[in-house]
Amino acid sequence: MEEEEGGPPGPARNIGELTLVCIELTARLDELQDQEEKISCINEHINTYTSNQIPMIDFESGLEWFNVGRPLSLEKDVEGRVSVLDFFTYCCINCLHILPDLEALEEVHPPTTGDVLVIGVHSAKFENERVSANIQEAIKRYHIHHPVVNDAQAVMWTKLGIACWPTLLILGPSGSPLFVLVGEGHRERLLLYVNTAVQTFSKQSLLTRLPVPLSPSTHLEATGSILMFPGKVAVYPSGIIVSDSGHNRIILADTEGIVKVVIGSGRRGFSDGSFTSASFNNPQGVTFLHPNTIFVADTDNHAIRQVDLLLETVTTIAGTGQQGTDLEGGNLGASQAISSPWDVCLGRSVDQTEDEMENLLLVAMAGSHQIWGVFLSDGQWLKGSSYKQGTVVRLAGSGAEENRNTTYPLKAGFAQPSGVTLSSWSGEPELYIADAESSSVRKFNLKNGAVKSVVGGARDPLDLFAYGDTDGSGVEARLQHPLAVTCVDQAIYVADSYNHKIKVIHPSGKKYTISTVVGSKSLDTDMKLNEPGGVCVSLDGSCLYIADTNNHTIKILSLKDSIPKEFPLHFIDESDSPSQDFLNDNTSLAQLVTVTLPMEEKDAKEQRERDITLRIILELPENASLNKEAPNKWKLEASDLDFHLIASQGKLEDIETEVPLTLSSTAISGEIEMKLTLCCVLFVCLTSGMCVKTTSRHCVIFKQGDSQNSGEKRITVDVHVKPEVPEL
Missing domain, CATH: 2.120.10.30 (TolB, C-terminal domain)
Structure with a gap:
């Protein structure tokens, strides 16, 4: 029905008209100082487009999805929550600029709560960007964890009349469009629109908060290189x-x-x-x-x-x-x-x-x-x-x-x-x-x-x-x-x-x-x-x-x-490095191990040898693995010549490594303590793809006392190495 000349415009009928309405809404909100007045203005807009819904189309079947266990649909996954569709292409700097805005939104409304869902609708500009493998690399590179669909032919973009990258389309729980934000620089507006919509529809009991089968870890794996997406x-x-x-x-x-x-x-x-x-x-x-x-x-x-x-x-x-x-x-x-x-x-x-x-x-x-x-x-x-x-x-x-x-x-x-x-x-x-x-x-x-x-x-x-x-x-x-x-x-x-x-x-x-x-x-x-x-x-x-x-x-x-x-x-082979590189200020004292050896007679003059095995046990976090192609090393340094080190350094290739050495018993007679320093350099790869070099220092102290090892010639000393890796 046409509007009478000079009368107020009716509700928008499509995304193009809704875009213009949202531009006018932005201008009205900029004139308001009181937050409650702004929310009231937004709710007025929401009520208009809840009762006068703009038609929405569903995702095409057969498209490839990322960060989710199955393809999503309007009926199963979008309806019953507030959804934000991000129409983007990964080459676009303006599209990259709004990724922190989407992260900020997901911090306020985590996907696990089910009230808000962000979906990236990748609508390529360049031919290279239509390839799913390339999109997946971009998802890794830019730390995108919400669902993304490869709409290679931009079908949804075309049918909805989206005009430029990036465009954010905010949908209500019926799956109908409520707001359009075009371009970058809308973080405050995005949060205000979504927060208001969630509050409004929660009061109306229209949010079902059903879970979405997210699986962001499926695209995270080690690169097999010490580099990850080298830029220049x-x-x-x-x-x-x-x-x-x-x-x-x-x-x-x-x-x-x-x-x-x-x-x-x-x-x-x-x-x-x-x-x-x-x-x-x-x-x-x-x-x-x-x-x-x-x-x-x-x-x-x-x-x-x-x-x-x-x-x-x-x-x-x-x-x-x-x-x-x-x-x-x-x-x-x-x-x-x-x-x-x-x-x-x-x-x-x-x-x-x-x-x-x-x-x-x-x-x-x-x-x-x-x-x-x-x-x-x-x-x-x-x-x-x-x-x-x-x-x-x-x-x-x-x-x-x-x-x-x-x-x-x-x-x-x-x-x-x-x-x-x-x-x-x-x-x-x-x-x-x-x-x-x-x-x-x-x-x-x-x-x-x-x-x-x-x-x-x-x-x-x-x-x-x-x-x-x-x-x-x-x-x-x-x-x-x-x-x-x-x-x-x-x-x-x-x-x-x-x-x-x-x-x-x-x-x-x-x-x-x-x-x-x-x-x-x-x-x-x-x-x-x-x-x-x-x-x-x-x-x-x-x-x-x-x-x-x-x-x-x-x-x-x-x-x-x-x-x-x-x-x-x-990385350089650590065995060629001087000990001060091995034991620098950044080396953490990961563990202090005390070993009690049996008492020797005070007047004992005969030097006796005691065989010792240091068993290095690696304890890696669940999200990490040892890069076995890297120069993982152990190195021993003794505080006294009475230690006989069969080998002073070697490779760490397995979760457990045994290092043999001998110690003169008379060297620790009386109350003197003998110290042995074990240093481990490990190259650890996380599931995120990041590989880090970690260095830890372990001090093993030998002293005399009552010991359960008095009858044993060889003593095994376990040293547990727990490398510190960054929390990403």
Whole structure:
């Protein structure tokens, strides 16, 4: 029935109209100060759409589901509770930004209570994202525990008229839509809508609170590598730096792959401090500044971290730990909020010469679709501007998600820039950018500010769907969600992530031409790249290091023959380490064992030997297992030469390990105590996929006294080793 001209609009009839109604509702709520008035306004809206229901469609049959024991349906699982459908695609930075909002909602309304159910409806943008195996990897990577369905053809999206990613559709207990939230930044509104709906429908006894067959543990398993979803890789004088993103830490390894330094506790968090206490959250880009500094794009902490290799400390130089909405910047250090930095590289302010130290950290700010800078010292910039040391400021990009090229850098448009590298081979410093959502490589001239296309993308700056896998020149070439770039001589290498390839760009007249170096869309080839997220050139320019993200490994690619090889990282063999490395301040005194030996005669002069067996018994948590491919070690140190150690060190390969030794009985005559120190280094893998190195110290004290072992020549001493692992 049509409304009379000039009369109030009737209830929305579809999701599109409901979206507009919810925008108006948001405006009304913003005008209200009293919380009770807001709740009353929301209840008025709920009552309207309880009595005038918008039709809802069910999930298609035959779709693949994750984190749940069976496919869900509207009738069996959605009705009888308040449900939140998250229409998302895992490439989208805005979709990633609302995952913490959904986690916050689930903390208030745990799935076990049955009153609220969050369901991710994955509606892919890219072809690569339609593959269930790739979605499952993204679910692991981003710690998604609620049910997710792969609606590969976006059937529900299309039939409901969903317009963009992300969109949250909140359903009432009848399964009918109540609210629509489009885009990010709605945490407070989401919680208010859902809390009010739960209270209202609880009073009406409309919530059945039936259990849902959740099984989030089904997708959690060890990777078989010390890495988990490595994001980026960079070089430094002694080897490579890897952002071990899934383990929330940074790893430094030499050119043989031996891990020399681990930076970060491995726990998700945001804290400065020592290498063992500092915490990161999905760190991505890394870069080295001579002589002892590493900069890290700490993506999900929305921060830039500085690592001092000499002091062994981590500090924050930009970002507050919370996502920022500022599109201009200009504040100093950690007072400037930023949004999802994804990569970093070093450059110079316009007043610096090439023989001077780099003083400008360039940041691919994926969350705000811009390029930012952190001034490491006072410096000048374009159009006569100047900035003090520590200033964090936008250098290019309006903040609009576009593929817009222009000679005015602040009017340029980027679409989730995710990789940056600097080159001066053209005669001027140019920043090459992997612009993920426009599926293109762009360049930003740091002398004149011009932003131009290199390869890929579309001519229309608003078209972000010009993707594919086509070698060629300019905009005729096609990439699919590239995430990293690196330069050597006049070649630009690209991690074409969703095509599972490494490609190379060369200048060709006024254009650039791109071609495939290695990789294939098929994951059954020998190379088997799987969404590579990082790439860098070795210091001598002879090879590429590749962060093969979904394969949880680093690969090395010779540029002479384009033959890729595994570059397995491994911890150093602890038997080659000095004892102070074995017994450092971070070693916990896990157990004190006292052994009483029978009394010897005071005047006994004959030295007698007593055989002792130390039985090392490993007691691992239920959620952990021993990584038997790692160098698990035991080592003994005695306080006196009267101990005869048959072996001072060895491997720990089983749950029980026996270590023989002998001790002179006369050595402990009188009241003297003899001490033996046992140290164990274990590499433990959790079911979450995280592998951690643990070190424990056990002191065994031998003394005389009344003993039940007086008639036994050999005594067995049990030492129970209980490694401490992080609680995730």
